[in-house]
Amino acid sequence: MQKQQNIIKSYINAYNNFGIDGMLATLDESIVFENITDGKLTMTLKGINEFKIQAEYGKALFSSRRQTITDFKDASQHTEIEINYHAVLATDLPNGMKKGHELNLKGRSIFKFTENKIVYIRDES
Template identity: 40%
Template structure:
């Protein structure tokens, strides 16, 4: 895959995420996609395969009334694409972890993407 193709896949995935369009989001990923979310060094979500990622994505839709990821920087290191992401979201309802409805979350993180057969095969989010 060319660097242009890789960037287009990542951009399409992020754009669909921002639009809360799970079907479009999953069009960019491999059927055996692996996903991990790591917060403060702890894996707090992981999936294997597109069906598991779809389930997680559907569950997360209700968490935020608004959400937006913006790529601040993007680079390729070998076969891995690394994006620095600014994330902004508004909590939709009081959550068991103490977040309150209407609370605005702003933070930066990093997403690493790997590829196979012209699709995203692994996503690791760090925050």
């Protein structure tokens, strides 16, 4: 399980540094990403190409962003992390949030692996 935790740490570190190539390096070609907000599925991405497009879009939205892992929970089929999330918007959003607005959230992410790559991520906030 330590190997999987290290892969997750690499992914989070790349995310925090806007390192799309570093994020992609940890992912399997068939990655499935799901985002859950307030108990509702808000996004599903299938495959590394869809993930890359979304990562590039997301990079432009924030002037800074940081996920901080507060806990790891290893299970037989997956690894779950608890996170604190802080970000600052780089642009105005259609939902009314303005450039410079700070987001502070708590959430969790579930990671599944195939060999030495992440094959599934579910972000919940």
